[in-house]
Amino acid sequence: MSKIDLAIKGVPSRQPSTAAGQRNARLWLCMLLLVADMAALATGFAFGLRAAGLQWLADGQWQPLAGGMIVYAVLAFHNQAYNPHCLMHMTQSCRSATMAFAGTLLIFLLVVFSLKATGQLSRLGISAGILCSGTLxxxxxxxxxxxxxxxxxxxxxxxxxxxxxxxxxxxxGGMVIVDAAAIGLKADLDDPYMLHRLGTLLRDYDRAVISCPAERKADWAQMLKGGNILGEIIVPELDPMAPLAVQSYRGTPTLVVSRGPLNLANRAKKRLLDIALTVPVLILLAPLMAVVAILIKLDSPGPVFFKQERIGRGNMLFHILKFRSMKVEQCDSAGATSTQRDDDRITRVGAFIRKTSIDELPQLINVLLGEMSLVGPRPHALGSTAEEQLFWQVDRQYWHRHALKPGITGLAQIRGFRGATETRRDILNRVEADLEYLHGWSLMRDIAILLGTLNVLVHKNAY
Structure with a gap:
């Protein structure tokens, strides 16, 4: 039994039918919102056209309506109008839909004026259609x-x-209650397997609330910040815990200490970018990867790939893939010893593939599996140290990085923060860059980082 299996032994999980039922209910209700929006738009403009004395779906009328509905659906999705929280909050739901509707009208008017088609449309019909559609x-x-x-x-x-x-x-009512002591769960920031245990427990939930003594609140807050979940801690008083917001649970005050940094729409965009780039790149690089695999086997005995435990999104452990660049008997599975310049553990082929970053190519498979992203905080070996301190002991904000999927490259890498971590500043630079990326994510920034990575594939600190 592996260490990961031991970490989750005894951890209770939700009934699959319950978790799946709630997810399916949210999905179908969000689909209902989409269908209801489309029906409101179509019905509203039907009334408008009838009010203007025009025939419903006459020639030339249904094409702009269909185009407008598609534009509205795209804008509504972008404005979170189909976020599950819109199912419970009237203000949020109406505001998101109204903003998408206003954007659709703006685009419609720009297209109409640019095509000089104002004379072909009934002003009364359009005005009545807008009023009816918006109201419905x-x-x-x-x-x-x-x-x-x-x-x-x-x-x-x-x-x-x-x-x-x-x-x-x-x-x-409506909550699953877990006794932490009964399942061996505790707030231990120095134990990656305990974090994996918590991540396994949280994966089927949308919200986690912690009730604990005052001296443990800060540690629980740090653990939840990387959990990719809405996390809250029950507190009778406000404590300096860097809360995101103050809320209440059934009349008991709580501090919101974590939220997933990306909403559903942004996660979808990031994942689409990963798939759209990874699949063709893997196909293109397949011959190169095959040649590298053969050279590794000819250079030294042992497997082609090197697998090592790393911490991923939500503090969940996974096995990262690399081309093996060290002698098998000297591979450091825990990563306790940073690679040094002229390291005698590295093979001849290993020195080249590390210098050119070719050893990182198998991580494209991790991306396809959904364990990693092309861009994100780099995952570190569990035993990595700086000045004889584990990375998370140098800065407790280290755990916050795990609210996003780890990446093959990231903001820290294009800024030159790579190689051995000999001093505390080496890891602090990485953490600061990763947190800056986490709090300022955008799709264009991911693309810019990917382009910037091309300039640092061969780097003086890559050895």
């Missing part, structure tokens, strides 16, 4: 939110309450 859009969203609140209440999102020698709130 807001009304149907208010009705759906009221229906969801009445029928689902607290059952739409999976909620977990972890008790670590803390008080149990009076009202815990």
């Amino acid at each position: 859009l807001v009304l149907q969203r208010l009705m759906i939110v009221r229906m969801v609140r009445r029928n689902f209440a607290d059952g739409l999102f999976a909620q977990l309450l972890i008790i670590d020698d803390g008080a149990i709130p009076d009202d815990v």
Whole structure:
């Protein structure tokens, strides 16, 4: 049994049917929002055209309507109008839909004027259609939110309450309660396997609330920040814990200490970029990777790939793939010893593939598997140290990096922060760059980092 298997032994998991049922309910309700929006737009403009005395779906009328509905769907998705939270909050739902509707009208007007087609359209029909569509859009969203609140209440999102020698709130309806001591779970920032244990527990939940003594709150906060989940800690008083917000759970004050940095739309865009680039690059580089594999086998006995445990998104452990560049008997699976210049553990082929970053190419497979992204914080070996301190002991914010998928490259790498970590400043530079990337993510920034990586594939610190 591996260390990862031991880390999750005894950890309770949600009933698959319950978790799947909640996910499916949210998916179908979000699809209902989409269908209801399209129906509101079509019905509204049908009324508008009839008010203007025009035939519904006459020649030349349905094409702009269909185009407008597609544009609205794209803008609404971008504005989080189909985020599951819109199912419970009237203001958020109506605001997102209204902003998307306004953007659609702006684009429609720009296209009409640019094509000089204003004379071909009925102003009365368009005006009445806009008014009816906007009104129906807001009304149907208010009705759906009221229906969801009445029928689902607290059952739409999976909620977990972890008790670590803390008080149990009076009202815990709809929550799964876990006794941390009973399953051997504790706030231990120096144990990556404990973090993996927590990540395994949290993966089926949308919200986690911690009840614990005051002296453990800061450690629980640090663990949740990298958990890729809405995490909260029950506190009777405000403590200097860098909270994101103050909320309440059934009348008990809580501090929100973590949220996933990317919403659903941004995660989808990032994943699409990963797939769109990784698949053709893997096909293109397949001959090169085959040649490298043959050279590694001819150069020294042992496997072609080197696998090592790293910490991924949500503090979940995974095995990173690299081309083996060291002699098998001297491979450092824990990463306790940083690679040095002229390191005698490195093979002849290994020296070349490390210098040119070719040894990192198998990580494209990790990207395809969803364990990594092309761009993100670089995952480090569990035993990596700086001045004889583990990375997370140098700076506790180190764990915050794991709110995103680890990347093959990142902001730290294009700034030259790579190679051996001989001093505390070496790892602090990496952490600062990773947190800057995490808090300022955008798709264009990912593309810029990928382009910047081309300039540092061969680097003086790559050895």
